[in-house]
Amino acid sequence: MPRLPALSGSALVLLGAVCWSLNSPLVKYLTLDPFLICGLRSLIAGLVLLPFVRPREIAWNRYLLAYVLAYCALCLSVIVSLSLTSAAIAIGMQYTATIWLFLLYWFQTRYFSRRAFLPVAVIMSGVVCFMLSGGSGDSHPLGNLIALTEGIFFAGMSLASKKATRTNALGITAIGNLFTALAVFVLFPTARAALPAMDGQEWGLMLILGVVQVAGGYGFFNLGVQKIPARKASVLALWEMILGPLWVALFLHQYPGSMVLAGFAIILAGMVLDAKGAVKK
Structure with missing residues (x-):
């Protein structure tokens, strides 16, 4: 039987982004406690990926600890900021990881590349447009501050994943999700209390979110970032x-506004600039 060709890192990360994006339409059908959603989908993802945990292929070092803590902090900061500020800000802030990673590269090399900075600046302009589309009436300074940390945690998770393993990315994804589930259900009793009241449809949606959005999304991302x-x-x-x-x-017939569309166009322009810069290198 012929072997399938190995996917490139870029293709794997794109598959992860596709899995993550399914959260947007599915979560609109859920009225569960946000911490229950966070903890339960992490638990499901961790259990699904548990067979991939092969201890000898995981570096049990500070980088694994950094990955687990950064991933857990990212999940919790998104949930907490969603309760305090606009959804657009709470979701969009995690993608400021691009600028944090650029600044880290600049700090480490002491070299400022205008060619590398231009697409980052364009992309961040698009992210800002997206966040502004959510309005500011329901935003809160504390929520905005917590949301600001999301990009740092996303960047830390991405960097630590590379150091924790190069052969068992799915294993560390399982460990990160099981730790996150444990943290949520221990720290937030409301999440545990809401479990018995879940109906069949809610369990079905949570299974999809856990298996596809979290296990698939972060699994593909961690495979790609290697x-x-x-x-x-x-x-x-x-x-x-x-x-x-x-x-x-497409599925709910709820259409984005002009600011969102402008943000998308700017982000795509930044991606094209980034791709052209990579080709020239």
Whole structure:
């Protein structure tokens, strides 16, 4: 039987972004406690990927600890910021990871590349347009501050994933999700209390979110980031922002506003600039 060709790092990250984007239409059918959604989908993802945990292929070092903590902090910061500020800001801030990774590269090399900075600046302009589309009436300074940390945690997760393993990316994805589920259900009793009241439809949607959006999304991302630089992976991950509203428009007939469309156009322009810069290198 012929073997299937191995996917490139870019293709794997794009598959991860596709899986993540399915959250947008599916979560609109859920009225569950946000912490229950966060904990339960992480638990499902961790259990699905548990067979891939092969201890000898995982580096049990500070980088694994950094990955687990950064992933858990990312999940919790998104949920907490959603309760305090606009959804557009809470979701969009995690993609400021691109600028944090650029600044880290600049700090490490002491070299400022205008060619590399231009697409980052353009992409961030598009992310800002997307976040402004959510309005500011329901935003809160504390929520905005918590949301600001999301990009740092996303960047830390991406960098630590490379150091924790190069052969068992699905294993560390399982460990990160099981730790996150444990943290959520221990720290937030409301999540545990809401479990018995779930009906069949809610369990079905949570299974899809756990298996596809979380296990598939972060599994593909961690596989991809082993093959390509974290900064490039953070740029490709932006496809989630574009595809999520597209699925909502196609399946729920809820259409994005002009600011969202402008943000998408600017992000795509930045991606094209980034791709051209990579080709020239």
